[in-house]
Amino acid sequence: MMRFICWLLFAVLISFTYAAITPTSPLSIGQTLSSSNGAYELGFFSPNNTHNQYVGIWFKGIIPRVVVWVANREKPVTDCTANLTITGDGSLLLFNGKSGFVWSSGEVFASNGSHAELSDSGSLIVKDKVSGRTLWQSFDHLGDTLLHSSFLMYNLITGEKRVLTSWKTYTDPSPGDFVGEITPQVPSQGFIMRGSRPYWRSGPWAKTRNYKLSRIVLTPEGSMKIFRYNGTNRELYYEAPLVNSCDVYGVCGPFGLCVSSVPPKCKCFKGFVPKSIEEWKRGNWTSGCVRRTELLCQGNSTGEDVNVFHPVANIKPPDSYEFANSLNAEECYQSCFHNCSCLAFSYISGIGCLVWNHDLMDAVQFSAGGELLSIRLARSELDGNKRKKTIVASTVSLTLFVILGLASFGFWRCRLEDNAHILKDAWRNELKPQDVPGLDFFEMNTIQTATNNFSLSNKLGQGGFGSVYKGKLQDGKEIAVKRLSSSSGQGKEEFMNEIVLISKLQHRNLVRILGCCIEGEERLLIYEFMLNKSLDTFIFDSRRTLEIEWPKRFSIIQGIARGLLYLHRESRLKVIHRDLKVSNILMDEKMNPKISDFGLARMYQGTEHEENTHRVAGTLGYMAPEYAWTGMFSEKSDIYSFGVLLLEIISGEKISRFGYGEEGKNLLTYAWETWGENGGTDLLDQGVAYSCRPLEVERCVQIGLLCVQHQPADRPNTLELLSMLTTTSDLPSPKQPTFVAQTRNKEFMAMGLTTVSKVTDSEILGR
Template structure:
């Protein structure tokens, strides 16, 4: 009887805490015991919750973890027993024991409890508690001491796969303790995988992702604003980054400025750092940005002293004045051996110098040195004085000019070009590879001048000879009836006989379209390559100048979102341009066609919008020539076999020099419905007039309606006015094409409409440039300014005859650009 009473008393003691636990608080004390099925604790602000959860498709495994409480899709941010799953939940308990340890016990064996997981403690305390903070940090502390410096233990020191705001990850340089992230093995197995992410303090801090011991990605060094290789993670109204570096520690963290925003930054089992934001309207996580982003983010893909550029093909090249180490493998895209200096350095004579590269992701800094106070001039001198120093730059670019010094030693690994927010780096080369003004040895300069004079004299003779040959060649061409111009085109020349043969003598069956330039034909070369041939029509509104214009500009452009010019044919009166063939022809053939438009769901349309934006950004900012297209429209956007957009038709394009962003003209050219007000009326064209055309195109892609000829039963506004009225009434979701209802991401569509309206604002200064547009499209958490009234918003009077000549459906293959003389 006495034994039975003791058993009953023990049962009641165990039962009482479980009954108390049904009402969740934000802490656990030493008198409580929790089992599977109990509501354990929630943070005081209700942002996070700690409890038991299960995973596994074939058989269930149970864990203790933390997740977002107010998000309907359970999203785990931390797992306690990730490497010790629970298979039998009936006897497993979580409790806090003296002297201050939180433990997960398996009491299946009444004589010998097994500890599945436990925290540690640096010292004993009399009254310990485990508390879940609203930051998602689970801490064990003395109930009477809330000082974070005195925590006995905290989960932020042992993160799993999720990088929560305010987690300080890095390394204590005194004790050697490191805080880093370890990915799950798979999406339903939270045990420690092979992929890890570290803030590496070697040299100068950078974030590195490893698969086992192999580095797969590095962010580039911290530059005072961001990691140099992650331009999209710039400072913004949503969160801030902070790096702390001294003799005792290096750590980095980001802080959320808006508590209403949920950001989920996760290291995936595939080695991708995925950033997502919660979209309440759709109840889903929306992708914000991923790294690695593209092939150029693959660590060291181009080998030592190689440079990766995603906008060229192949993507790898050597730095200027460097050559591939092994030509054969390099030509076969085996780039791992990298490049070497064409001329060896001559450090002993102190005659080396530096070439400036701009717009770069800085190389791996694990073999680097830095100084926070040194000037750039002192930095250069220190590098020159050290024979192992290969490059230098500013350490911190948060001010203008930058401050500090960062030096590299030995080979430069993992450098790439960036389309935005890239940095300058000065790379060491031999003096003979420098412009003469960069020489540092007077004696050598005299020698160089003498040699240069001799070479110049020889060069003059050579040029005279070449000039005579060109003159004779041009004269012969003229005699044969070929075009003679003041400029030779650096393009392959196709014979007229070849073009005639591959297009079946320009047969009607091979005709694929017609524009202001003339008809376009499909052809197939002998090697099977498909081409598109634009043939200048004798009745074309565009003539010799436009032909030359297109050749000059597009021959100098290379980008994945620009159509590729393969060559030209100039013979007699025939002038033709040969392009890569676009399987799906032009964008207008889809978005304005009620049947084909169904093939473009929202993800495809959004990808097209992004691609056009990146192509324009390249033209305006990243190309060798700063180019303003002046005729961006749906028919001038071609689609490849994967529906990727490529901007075409540069016959009306113009370049501006230096830092100029526009110019004016008395000869206004373009297409009605896409021209900005200041251009159509005053002849002022700029990057902002291209932005206006882009905004029109965005609204057309979303709505499936043309801006010009748009009609609505309730008003006489064009498409821009209609979109703006809906926007002002918070009814932008009425604008999308009916076909998009199923695939539509409401938040993304509304944001795209908003961006389109920002681009078509009346005043050019109010419109964003394309670098801002690309950022706004990629980052859903960036706050957008209010859109102002669009250009050409005045309600128009439309005669009945105009309605009858305007169509919303069907594609227009002969839409032409217009030239307006004296637009005033």
């Protein structure tokens, strides 16, 4: 009988919609309170048609009902005469019939009376009757849902937090196991906690990155679901963490990197190994990784024990970072470099400089996006293992052992004397044996045999330096032999320079030198053989350019930038290449790029240091203005060359022969105009346009223009460059570059000058 009476009462009141709750007009079961814009509604509801009643707010007119806030989460009402009222002092009270009140908003002490209304943003608000001042609002007491005008909060002074709390189940709104909160650190990041343990982490939040979201819900399973309004309905935009994914906090342990894939996989950062091999074999990665080579940090020392930074792209920044305020990208690097306790750093657009002084926990690597994280490693982790020479003698008897021993000793003495004779001219030019450890010195007859006496059939290519031949040693190893021409502009100085420099440089994006040969007037450099020759044989060949689709071009661009970062920042020798161009990028069997030709390279100190040379050598079109006119070179002069190279890879056009339209616009002019008109997608080689990602192409064109800025200060440094190429951070707008005009006979002029010699005494050598 009582249930029938409740049903009858509900049927009578269901059509009543209130504008406000007042002391004389409480809200009863069956009645609702609507926002003025008709978007939200407040009233009593019963989850899954149970007998329990709750006061809640939901989206009006949406079926099934989507509840966004609940007042009495822990104490449902069961009496059909229950009502929500407001007292004279402004307190909301929920009465369960004659059983008394089960929920209260608390005292707010309104002096002139008050009323409660539902705002257009979905918040239940108690207002002062006269002043209209807000005395209490439901947005300050969140449930499991965050609407677009509500927010999480952490009061640094009082320690008070405003959090989300999941429902226990989808039909039970009482508090569940999961809490969503933000941290007090700067910048903040979001966490989902399961009890006292982190369950999911958002990563640092950039305030300049705005997202138009309509609702965030913390589910009973601990997932954060983000919805956005598409104009007609609210669609699911993002959900995390997903089961068996890298979203789960710390799944790979300290210094472990979770690679976002299906299924996810854990690996250690470079320079680290699993702490427990057995656990990793069983699929339990939570013990993480430990450093393979301990760090030895000695401030500004440049000795063997100095640490270096290894960049890792597409990273969700690890937990426990510290914010280094007001530092730019270069200062961020320097700050961490000179602080022995700094284990990693990242400069993030919209945030600034973050540094890590503790274990790197909860790092994730995405296939695209994310940030660039630079990790401190012992130098030996990047330098590679030095090759060692050994003499092995087999013995079958004591007599044979003596004979072979004497023969080996005699051969070793002859080889040593021959090498001493071959290198005496070189050592006269200050080349010391210790300068080239692990480098082989080949005899001419060995190279002649390997290359079939430098036959035309073995010739791979030719440049201003001379020719390159393919060879095969007696052990079957394939080599590339660079034979310098006597008429080459690359003389002994460049030859010795390349031997010393490249023998000490070890990186996957740098070509590896195996040895050299000096005999009479012959000067030979022996390299590892690159199956796919140089990049220009693809990019500038109308038949082969289609073999390199856009994704591969983008990967090649990133690989070259990583090699350049190693030269400028990570190698023991800080090196400026001075001749970076497409023909000096070699491609291995997997089409991985390797920077080559270090004949013009120079060592330098620091990162922004400039040096002057009276012998300007390089390739016209690739040389930075300040280098061509004044001989000043720095990290930024290589950046300029990279910018030209980048635009060539995008367009498939060579800067020295490109001419567009009747005016014969050069490549930089055309790139600038297309970027201003449509973001730069028209610059892309049309043969591979079908495979492109327009946003990536536009971003690369913009980066290329930033690299060819006239003033070195306007160009990014190498660390910033790699970050631009491997993340989706905001890019600055380039200024209009100073273009190099092109005459009809393809000779270059700059700023109206027909020859560079009119503005500098430097000697310019074309390559």
